[in-house]
């Protein structure tokens with residue numbers, strides 16, 4: 505089976521982890537701040553807070569922005585469930601903004617319309633979480649404009665998009681958002697096994713997320729209610745969690761990060777070759793907005809239902825039967841039984857639901873050979889016809 509994605513571990517990655525194994529600190533040592541600095545530097549953010557997953561990063565970002573019961577958080581229905589669950593963890597309610605059919609990203613037009621209605625009804629969101637689907641940044645200029653107009657905060661879910669650029673600048677510099685979140689799960693572009701990071705320009709948000717990732721405990725006397733009882737002393741000043749990244753993970757991440765540029769370049773090469781090879785087939789790759797440079801975490805095609813002789817499901821199953829590990833990103837979140845139980849209805853976000861009827865993720869990862877690409881495309885051509 506050719507998988508849809510595959511992590512890559514180099515000898516240097518292995519050596520970096522072994523170095524930590526033989527060092528004094530497996531966790532809470534120097535490798536975590538080193539990895540944080542490297543990510544912050546790479547994406548032009550001031551502050552980076554490493555945590556044990558992007559899910560945790562989304563949670564502490566919401567908490568740091570003050571999300572609480574009674575608040576509303578909006579995200580895209582075409583995402584992994586974690587982008588929405590983070591708001592529920594804080595006791596807030598979730599709603600969705602339908603997507604642009606060409607990219608699968610949150611539609612700024614749908615967002616503008618929904619904000620107008622929400623303003624009339626007094627139901628404006630506290631936070632909006634655009635998701636950079638497949639690694640392509642959302643139209644952040646427009647979203648940031650709406651954020652200023654309506655007074656909400658923005659968290660970019662860039663789980664797919666480390667190494668991507670928007671208007672020529674790296675995703676993660678937070679020019680258009682309060683916090684940006686990356687995932688280092690093995691299916692993503694850079695991996696730490698499990699792991700995530702929240703980056704920001706705001707020192708207060710950064711400090712708040714640092715406290716929340718480690719029990720709400722401080723050792724800074726300036727943050728304490730009174731001067732320390734002694735050199736052993738610490739205080740818990742907030743209700744935090746154990747969301748820490750280990751030094752083993754951070755060392756792996758820092759080693760992987762050195763290849764980020766080359767990895768994204770190789771992903772672009774593969775994507776362009778797919779673009780060319782797929783042209784004669786009745787399928788449409790996702791459109792790339794001219795303001796964006798995707799990290800190409802995923803390569804998604806959409807079947808053109810009027811032209812294709814086989815149904816979406818038939819093509820999908822036939823591809824798997826031929827050993828091509830296609831996938832589907834994503835089942836719209838509001839269609840999940842848990843979200844249905846919260847009152848969401850099928851038909852509520854029609855563009856997202858249509859997208860789900862047509863999208864297929866085909867394999868992309870840096871070590872995918874040109875022969876394998878050819879096999880993917882030939883298999884697809886056969887599956888569309890047979």
Ligand SMILES: *Cc1c(COP(=O)(O)O)cnc(C)c1O
Pocket residue numbers: 556557558559560583584586587635661663664686687688689698699700
């Ligand atoms: C993978 C992913 C997450 C969650 O990342 P974890 O590191 O596994 O917690 C969140 N949002 C999106 C869009 C993702 O793809």
